[in-house]
Amino acid sequence: MWSTTTTYPPSKRRLPSKKIASTRRRMLYRDYAHGVAMRVLGEIYHRLPTVQVALVSAYVPALDSATGQPTESYPSSVLVTKPQ
Structure with a gap:
């Protein structure tokens, strides 16, 4: 995920x-993840017109800080019904 931001000041030659x-980075990640989910749902309903219900789940592979074992957490899961 992003950790730095750059801006280009017109009056200077260096970037x-x-x-x-940390809070801003989490907000960007949240917005990105929601945008991807919405895009996937839009593509599903556009390309597969007979689909009436779609489920999109996101998971994050990580290491458990207590045990050091790999874990998967599901920060979001969305069940969407196509409007008639």
């Missing part, structure tokens, strides 16, 4: 970058 705050 400065600064760290993104």
